[in-house]
Amino acid sequence: MSAAILKHGEIVADRWQPIAADASAAHIADAIAAGGPLLLPLPLWLAHRAELEPQRAGVLLVAEDGLDAVLPWLDDIPLIAIHFPVFTDGRGYSLARLLRNRHGYRGELRAVGDVLRDQLYFLHRCGFDAFALRADQAVEEARAAFADYSWAPLGGRG
Amino acid sequence: MYRYNETDQRLVDDRVVQFRDQMARFLDGRLAEDEFRPLRLQNGLYIQRHAPMLRVAIPYGTLAAYQLRKLADIARRYDRGYGHFTTRSNIQFNWVRLEETPDILAELAAVQMHAIQTSGNCIRNITTDQFAGVAADELFDPRPYCEIVRQWSTLAPEFLFLPRKFKIAIAGGEEDRAAVRFHDIGARARVAEDGRIGFQVFVGGGLGRTPMVGQCLKDFLPREELLNYFEAILRVYNRYGRRDNKYKARIKILVKDLTLEGFGREVEDEWAWSRGGPGVIAEQTFDDMAAFFARADLPPADAADPVYAAALAGSRAFARWVERNVAAHRDPGRAIVTLSLKKAGSPPGDATAEQMDGVAELAERFGAGEIRVSHEQNLVLPHVARRDLPALWEGARALGLATPNIGLLTDVVCCPGGDFCSLANARSIPVAAAVQQRFEDLDYQFDIGPLELNMSGCVNACGHHHIGHIGILGVDKNNEEYYQVTIGGREGTRAAIGKVIGPAFAAQQIPYVIQRLLEVYLALRHEGELFIDAVERLGLEPFKTRVYGGGA
Numbered sequence: 001m002s003a004a005i006l007k008h009g010e011i012v013a014d015r016w017q018p019i020a021a022d023a024s025a026a027h028i029a030d031a032i033a034a035g036g037p038l039l040l041p042l043p044l045w046l047a048h049r050a051e052l053e054p055q056r057a058g059v060l061l062v063a064e065d066g067l068d069a070v071l072p073w074l075d076d077i078p079l080i081a082i083h084f085p086v087f088t089d090g091r092g093y094s095l096a097r098l099l100r101n102r103h104g105y106r107g108e109l110r111a112v113g114d115v116l117r118d119q120l121y122f123l124h125r126c127g128f129d130a131f132a133l134r135a136d137q138a139v140e141e142a143r144a145a146f147a148d149y150s151w152a153p154l155g156g157r158g
Numbered sequence: 159m160y161r162y163n164e165t166d167q168r169l170v171d172d173r174v175v176q177f178r179d180q181m182a183r184f185l186d187g188r189l190a191e192d193e194f195r196p197l198r199l200q201n202g203l204y205i206q207r208h209a210p211m212l213r214v215a216i217p218y219g220t221l222a223a224y225q226l227r228k229l230a231d232i233a234r235r236y237d238r239g240y241g242h243f244t245t246r247s248n249i250q251f252n253w254v255r256l257e258e259t260p261d262i263l264a265e266l267a268a269v270q271m272h273a274i275q276t277s278g279n280c281i282r283n284i285t286t287d288q289f290a291g292v293a294a295d296e297l298f299d300p301r302p303y304c305e306i307v308r309q310w311s312t313l314a315p316e317f318l319f320l321p322r323k324f325k326i327a328i329a330g331g332e333e334d335r336a337a338v339r340f341h342d343i344g345a346r347a348r349v350a351e352d353g354r355i356g357f358q359v360f361v362g363g364g365l366g367r368t369p370m371v372g373q374c375l376k377d378f379l380p381r382e383e384l385l386n387y388f389e390a391i392l393r394v395y396n397r398y399g400r401r402d403n404k405y406k407a408r409i410k411i412l413v414k415d416l417t418l419e420g421f422g423r424e425v426e427d428e429w430a431w432s433r434g435g436p437g438v439i440a441e442q443t444f445d446d447m448a449a450f451f452a453r454a455d456l457p458p459a460d461a462a463d464p465v466y467a468a469a470l471a472g473s474r475a476f477a478r479w480v481e482r483n484v485a486a487h488r489d490p491g492r493a494i495v496t497l498s499l500k501k502a503g504s505p506p507g508d509a510t511a512e513q514m515d516g517v518a519e520l521a522e523r524f525g526a527g528e529i530r531v532s533h534e535q536n537l538v539l540p541h542v543a544r545r546d547l548p549a550l551w552e553g554a555r556a557l558g559l560a561t562p563n564i565g566l567l568t569d570v571v572c573c574p575g576g577d578f579c580s581l582a583n584a585r586s587i588p589v590a591a592a593v594q595q596r597f598e599d600l601d602y603q604f605d606i607g608p609l610e611l612n613m614s615g616c617v618n619a620c621g622h623h624h625i626g627h628i629g630i631l632g633v634d635k636n637n638e639e640y641y642q643v644t645i646g647g648r649e650g651t652r653a654a655i656g657k658v659i660g661p662a663f664a665a666q667q668i669p670y671v672i673q674r675l676l677e678v679y680l681a682l683r684h685e686g687e688l689f690i691d692a693v694e695r696l697g698l699e700p701f702k703t704r705v706y707g708g709g710a
Contacts, residue, residue: 088196088279090319094396097316102431118180118189118197125315148176149313151169 202273459491575615584632
């Protein structure tokens with residue numbers, strides 16, 4: 001819960017409490033009563049966001065999720081986390097690009113799940129600015145990934 | 159030719175450092191095999207049957223002489239003295255040592271080459287017409303666009319983990335020599351009535367397990383929107399392509415599932431947003447890029463050169479070579495020469511280090527230092543003055559690269575097959591060798607005329623068997639090698655996928671099967687009719703009947 005994440009290249013404690021998709025109603029109610037900040041899977045976020053201060057309700061998207069449900073609220077959402085079921089599933093890269101470039105999302109965009117050191121540079125290039133690495137990854141060493149290339153991608157959009 | 163700028167060079171240099179670190183972490187156990195695999199594949203490194211294989215990118219099949227010399231040098235120092243040119247105009251080294259691959263990549267980076275994205279589920283090497291920039295029938299030179307797409311797609315961060323591999327071809331000729339309709343995206347040069355330059359864009363073509371001819375997604379795409387539009391296609395594919403079954407993960411399956419119209423709507427929606435935005439390619443970029451490929455340095459050459467005319471009249475062997483291996487250049491004083499890597503007795507597409515050095519020298523002496531790799535696995539010198547053809551022919555003969563068989567039966571397109579590749583179900587090289595040996599007689603081959611024989615050792619179709627006029631596919635039947643035969647496949651504007659003639663054959667039967675197919679053709683052809691056209695006219699039946707007798 002207070003695991004370290006990489007954010008803007010620095011190791012910081014994670015202040016967000018994740019709520020599981022199958023959490024019991026009682027557990028959710030308790031967490032909401034405590035005031036968060038909570039990271040909620042999209043269906044729970046849609047159901048409960050009104051019960052929290054906007055600044056204390058982050059949303060977790062899985063790779064299959066569309067973006068339509070969150071688009072009206074992008075200005076208010078402090079954290080969008082995108083889950084990578086396996087590191088070779090590239091859908092999250094496109095979701096990040098869409099959120100950042102097409103839809104102008106400015107809040108924290110966090111990669112979670114099977115997030116490994118060797119993908120950080122490219123995730124970062126797609127707009128992720130925070131990374132909850134897989135538990136076995138050496139977070140301190142992983143910081144070097146942001147300097148894997150002195151080159152920056154050309155062309156295309158963003 | 160394109161020359162790396164500082165940014166390009168930094169990318170490949172950084173890549174070498176990154177991969178050296180990844181290799182070190184893999185070798186000392188800090189990087190797991192499953193996590194290393196996609197990283198090494200995106201650096202062209204496979205683990206094959208006998209040894210690791212390194213596939214080096216040859217962007218749109220274009221090499222400078224000094225680059226080919228480096229490939230020869232690598233073949234000699236890091237491999238067993240040869241390399242294999244592939245149907246995607248890359249080169250493969252079959253006997254490299256795993257721990258030496260970072261050094262090989264560093265050697266390549268020193269001559270502006272790399273192995274980035276020659277494998278893996280990402281955008282692969284961009285291919286084009288091997289006659290690009292010199293073909294007489296060209297609307298415009300596709301290479302500046304290939305280079306723009308190469309730069310965009312190289313480490314394109316959004317598209318490194320696609321559902322499956324992704325191949326792009328761009329062609330500029332009236333005739334399609336790049337098989338654009340058999341690529342995930344194929345683009346053909348178009349000039350609009352008002353003179354605007356652009357492309358007709360096909361999507362969802364491909365060979366492999368489920369061969370499909372690409373469908374036209376956009377009749378005219380203005381050139382400045384090339385990257386925005388490609389990016390829209392890739393994004394739709396990246397988001398919605400299937401990831402649950404690798405055999406259904408190519409974009410062709412998505413296009414089929416959504417229908418062309420449905421897929422097109424998704425692309426239009428993405429493009430509607432990016433169109434006209436910062437991804438538009440500036441006019442200046444086109445001009446700068448075109449300047450790299452212009453060959454203003456070539457001296458004038460005489461079409462009616464007496465040395466050339468005398469050689470043609472004086473040597474039947476030379477005249478035959480000219481007939482098959484020399485193509486029209488848009489400058490009548492010059493010619494495009496194809497050096498055959500299909501001599502009987504050596505595996506199709508293979509070249510020794512000595513041959514590579516020799517070709518580099520010929521290119522410098524006669525061809526402005528430029529070499530192309532064709533997707534039919536031959537080498538091309540695109541700028542030869544007609545008066546130099548006799549001397550070039552002698553030089554090519556000395557290297558064993560002057561077999562006058564381009565476009566004929568023994569110009570076999572062939573993957574490495576079961577001798578090397580761990581995916582293969584069957585060997586392909588010995589079968590190709592048997593065919594080349596049986597039909598070596600040139601008079602017979604010239605009588606048969608243009609015929610494309612393509613052979614793959616498995617359904618992945620690296621030997622492009624589906625688009626061979628005759629295609630041969632290695633299959634496994636109860637752990638034995640068998641070969642399925644198709645006829646009627648073709649590339650180009652009348653693209654078609656070959657049809658299976660019947661049950662598969664044992665390896666030693668294949669030359670006889672081809673013999674019988676040819677007998678039917680010789681008996682039934684009309685004056686001047688090509689084998690493939692006869693197959694289209696006659697259908698499979700007469701061929702089946704001759705091959706299988708009445709009983710099949």
